[in-house]
Amino acid sequence: MIIIYKLYQKYRNYFYELLSLTLLLFVFASCNQVSKPEKNDAEVKYVFYFIADGLGYSHISLTEAYLANLNNEIGAVSLTMTDFPVHGMVNTFSKNRQTTGSAAAGTAMAYGRKEDINKIAYFDGDFKESKSILQLAADYGYANGLISTVSLNHATPAAFYANAPSRKKYYEIALQLSSSTIDYLGGGGLYKNTGDDLMQLDVYNILLQNGYNIVSQKSDVDYNSGKLYFKSHKLFSEAEMPYAIDNKDKYYMLKDFLQVGIDFLKGKEKFFIVIEGGKIDWASHENDAATIVNEIIDFDMAVKSAYEFYLKYPDETLIIVSSDHETGGLALGINKNSYETDFAALNLQKISQFELSNKVSVMRRKNKTWSEILKMIKLEFFDSSIQLNEEEQSMLELAYLHSITPSLIGSFNYRELYGTYCPISFTATRIINNRASVGFTTTYHTAAAVPIFSIGNNSQLFLGSMDNTEIPIKIQKVIKP
Numbered sequence: 517m518i519i520i521y522k523l524y525q526k527y528r529n530y531f532y533e534l535l536s537l538t539l540l541l542f543v544f545a546s547c548n549q550v551s552k553p554e555k556n557d558a559e560v561k562y563v564f565y566f567i568a569d570g571l572g573y574s575h576i577s578l579t580e581a582y583l584a585n586l587n588n589e590i591g592a593v594s595l596t597m598t599d600f601p602v603h604g605m606v607n608t609f610s611k612n613r614q615t616t617g618s619a620a621a622g623t624a625m626a627y628g629r630k631e632d633i634n635k636i637a638y639f640d641g642d643f644k645e646s647k648s649i650l651q652l653a654a655d656y657g658y659a660n661g662l663i664s665t666v667s668l669n670h671a672t673p674a675a676f677y678a679n680a681p682s683r684k685k686y687y688e689i690a691l692q693l694s695s696s697t698i699d700y701l702g703g704g705g706l707y708k709n710t711g712d713d714l715m716q717l718d719v720y721n722i723l724l725q726n727g728y729n730i731v732s733q734k735s736d737v738d739y740n741s742g743k744l745y746f747k748s749h750k751l752f753s754e755a756e757m758p759y760a761i762d763n764k765d766k767y768y769m770l771k772d773f774l775q776v777g778i779d780f781l782k783g784k785e786k787f788f789i790v791i792e793g794g795k796i797d798w799a800s801h802e803n804d805a806a807t808i809v810n811e812i813i814d815f816d817m818a819v820k821s822a823y824e825f826y827l828k829y830p831d832e833t834l835i836i837v838s839s840d841h842e843t844g845g846l847a848l849g850i851n852k853n854s855y856e857t858d859f860a861a862l863n864l865q866k867i868s869q870f871e872l873s874n875k876v877s878v879m880r881r882k883n884k885t886w887s888e889i890l891k892m893i894k895l896e897f898f899d900s901s902i903q904l905n906e907e908e909q910s911m912l913e914l915a916y917l918h919s920i921t922p923s924l925i926g927s928f929n930y931r932e933l934y935g936t937y938c939p940i941s942f943t944a945t946r947i948i949n950n951r952a953s954v955g956f957t958t959t960y961h962t963a964a965a966v967p968i969f970s971i972g973n974n975s976q977l978f979l980g981s982m983d984n985t986e987i988p989i990k991i992q993k994v995i996k997p
Contacts, residue, residue, distance in 0.1 A: 570797025845957030
């Protein structure tokens with residue numbers, strides 16, 4: 517016994533370290549058992565494939581910090597999608613460029629194949645035997661739906677039903693939609709629905725002839741119709757829906773179009789729905805942080821609708837949320853403010869940069885003076901609590917002078933300052949961004965990896981790092997009979 521005690525005294529520190537390590541490994545093993553995504557043998561009958569166009573990791577961080585700061589808290593308020601148990605990272609490069617575009621990225625996420633920039637599933641003309649995951653789902657007996665906040669013949673949604681050598685062939689792409697097997701269409705309209713020359717057959721009429729019931733009010737939805745197109749009753753020049761920040765409960769939101777789609781398709785044995793939040797990308801191109809967070813919150817509300825459906829059918833549902841690429845090079849922090857941030861300051865912006873630009877254009881056409889334009893900006897864009905300082909006033913006045921100097925347009929300095937946007941509205945947005953400490957490196961896409969979140973049956977397939985082409989391939993493994 518004395519010998520054992522002496523050995524214990526000599527090696528007790530090693531003993532405690534070994535005991536601690538054993539307990540730690542036990543805890544990790546237990547946690548892994550609890551958090552491991554469930555896979556069961558039930559058939560996946562309901563698939564929700566969400567694409568947040570332009571969404572990067574910083575977009576998520578900004579939105580969650582913004583929600584916390586609104587409550588006077590430092591931290592992050594989780595979104596529905598970030599609460600999903602399975603997280604991964606997706607590489608987005610295209611076939612011929614590191615920084616992808618929506619057509620190439622949409623093709624990768626729909627077909628599982630890389631494509632060149634600006635081509636939609638064209639594959640050098642060899643596309644006849646290729647099918648998107650949405651088309652394959654239809655072959656496998658799934659009723660299907662396609663929803664977007666932008667026009668349905670825009671690049672990303674088009675990748676799920678069309679093949680085109682150029683994403684700009686909007687009319688030809690819309691014609692392919694009219695003859696597709698998609699049961700439910702929702703949200704945006706059809707851009708250039710009568711062709712570039714406005715002389716072609718209206719694609720909306722062709723859709724009607726092909727059995728689609730086209731409505732813009734929930735009260736007009738016929739849930740017994742063969743095919744349904746529930747189109748937003750408010751659309752802008754490119755057939756896109758309004759920004760969420762400009763909505764103010766006046767129009768239907770993304771979640772409304774998804775809920776109608778669920779109600780329309782749930783009578784089927786199984787369904788597959790693609791949902792795109794297309795205007796996250798547009799707001800990011802505009803470097804409009806306040807509009808970005810509102811678009812992401814709107815998108816996440818649609819994800820919540822799918823999650824509520826999942827809670828009713830957890831063994832038969834799979835939800836995937838990802839992005840086609842990052843836009844804007846968004847950063848949480850700027851040199852000007854050192855380590856200081858106030859993301860709640862984004863709430864001081866009342867309307868989108870896009871809406872302000874429209875208002876400025878109207879006033880310019882009416883030959884209003886700069887003082888009248890500035891008064892409108894203070895009244896309709898900025899919250900009444902904002903008092904512009906001397907530097908901010910000078911920024912806006914310089915932007916006005918640049919906007920009335922045609923020789924500057926297209927110059928390097930002009931594009932560095934304002935991208936391709938209205939100098940006045942772009943600068944007004946920058947003032948809000950500066951107050952919040954939100955920065956951007958570009959008005960274009962970046963090559964950054966993007967997140968993927970998942971929950972439901974077989975969600976473990978989307979854990980870890982992957983290429984964007986892997987997503988539809990993994991989905992096919994789940995739904996193929």
